Amino acid sequence: MANLKGGNFQKQIKDAFHRVEAFKIGRVGKNDNLTHSDKLAEKREMYLRDVSTYFExxxxxxxxxxxxxxENxxxxxxxxxENxxxxxxxxxxxxxxxxxxxLSEKNIHIPLHLEDKNYFDDRVAILKDQTETIIENRYIDNVNDVIQNLxxxxxxTGLIAQTQYxxxxxxxxxxELIKYPEKYINDGVVSGLVGKGNHQYEAKEISFELEQKILQNKDELPSKSQYWNDLNKYDISSHDFRFTSAxxxxxxxxxxxxxxxxxxxxxxKTLNHCRLSITNYYLSRT
Known part of the structure; x- marks a missing residue:
């Protein structure tokens, strides 16, 4: 496997596009990921410049x-x-x-393909897990046992799950709450937490046990994909805790x-829903 040519990111981006461009080659009867149109080329250039700017x-x-x-x-x-x-x-x-x-089809080395073949499918699964779309029959019957196992x-992972539930x-x-507990927890009450649509939750009580676990936590938060993988071992998703709680x-x-x-x-109100119909949808799916 080869590397992109060039002494800086800008030159390597040009090399990447040169390798995968196929403007004069029709796609009919072909199953490849090459760049066959100007529109696709523009989008790919934007994505590569996004990531190179971040790396810099x-x-x-x-x-x-x-x-x-x-990791990167x-x-x-x-x-x-994020937004x-x-x-x-x-x-x-x-x-x-x-x-x-x-790039892989053109023999360019991509470490991710060796580390995690399902990386992008898993990231998309995480996205769908975090939406308001509720899958049928995802209620966790033994939720406390599951949290203890986590x-x-x-x-x-157990702390995040318990906090969600x-x-x-x-x-x-x-x-957010576990990362910045002093910002949101005061004398047994969680306040100021902002949810979906920039809609702030009403202040709510937190148990002394959970409050102390959060305040005393020294562990680094996992990536979203790692948390998803931890839960997937038990065939549950992060959203399952939320509507089981509901x-x-x-x-x-x-x-x-x-x-x-x-x-x-x-x-x-507890779920921070703007419409009662959303809560009805939650309850009808559990």
């Missing part, structure tokens, strides 16, 4: 293709995709994956004599 900001040097490792790309995508819509993130990932495949496997929050929000809180309120409509309204 991190003081990474050498052959650009050799820097395409799982995890950091890049977490940075670059994009789900469909834009998925399109971005698919386009970069296609370009990497094109703690035994890796303490930080007890506070009914998304993965990204749990990461179902459990709803049923607890019914047992305490709260009417069905008021129970749903209270759970909707």
């Amino acid at each position: 900001s991190q003081n990474l040097q050498g052959k650009l293709n050799c820097l395409f490792t799982k 790309l995890d950091k890049f995508f977490d940075y670059r995709l 994009l819509s789900t469909i834009s993130q998925e399109n971005y990932l698919r386009m970069v994956s296609s370009f990497f495949n094109a 703690y035994e496997d890796k303490a930080i 007890e506070l009914s929050i998304r993965q990204a929000e749990a990461f 179902r459990d809180k709803y049923e607890e309120k019914l047992r305490n004599g709260i009417s069905e409509i008021n129970a749903k309204l209270e759970v909707s």
Whole structure:
């Protein structure tokens, strides 16, 4: 396998495009990832310049293709995709994956392909896991046992899962809370946490046990893909904790004599939903 030619990223980008360009070669009857159109060339140039600019900001040097490792790309995508819509993130990932495949077809060494063959499919799966789309029958019957097993496997994974479940929050929000606990936790109350759509959660109580675990945590947060992989061992997704929590809180309120409509309204506030219909959708799928 070869490396891209050139003494800097700009020259290596030019070499990359020269290797994969196929403007005068029709795609009919071909199954390749080469660049057959000006429009695709423009998009690929944008993606490569995005990643090279990020690598330069991190003081990474050498052959650009050799820097395409799982570790480097995890950091890049977490940075670059942060404020994009789900469909834009998925399109971005698919386009970069296609370009990497094109480089591999031209015998360019891509470390990621040796480290994680399913990398891009897994990243897309993580995206879909974090949306409001609820899969049928994903309620976790033995949620406390699952969380305990996750703690035994890796303490930080168990802590994220417990935080999601007890506070009914998304993965990204749990990461934020655990990373900056002093910003959000004060005297047994979590406040100021911002959810999807920049909508702030109402202040909510946190158990003393979970509060202390978060405040005393010294473990580094995993990447989103690593957390997804940890949960995937048990055939669960991060969002499963959120709507399992919704179902459990709803049923607890019914047992305490709260009417069905008021129970749903209270759970909707807990989930930080803007519309009751979303909460109904959650509950109908569990």
